[in-house]
């Protein structure tokens with residue numbers, strides 16, 4: 001599977017959020033890099049754990065920033081984030097229980113969810129935030 005290639009189209013216009021998005025994309029790319037068979041389950045668990053931490057931290061900060069500035073579509077962001085958190089928790093459970101978490105559909109889910117989230121959902125707040133927040 002091809003990795004996610006970061007370019008300017010991913011930028012939401014806020015440096016700190018871009019940095020966090022890049023970190024998350026980096027973690028997903030590491031997962032895409034893992035061999036699909038004969039992968040090290042401990043390594044995969046470690047990567048998923050990292051993804052959980054990064055995502056939680058990032059969602060919290062993003063939601064805080066949007067709330068602070070009275071973003072009208074905050075609820076939609078919170079719902080999306082919540083959906084991802086639940087899904088990721090399930091993936092982590094599977095990974096711990098079965099040691100089989102790298103099937104292609106999992107990678108596809110992570111890749112598609114984040115690509116769509118950043119490029120479509122987050123991009124909606126770009127014009128709103130960039131006018132209000134200094135970089």
Ligand SMILES: [Fe+2]
Pocket residue numbers: 062077081117121122
């Ligand atoms: Fe978001």
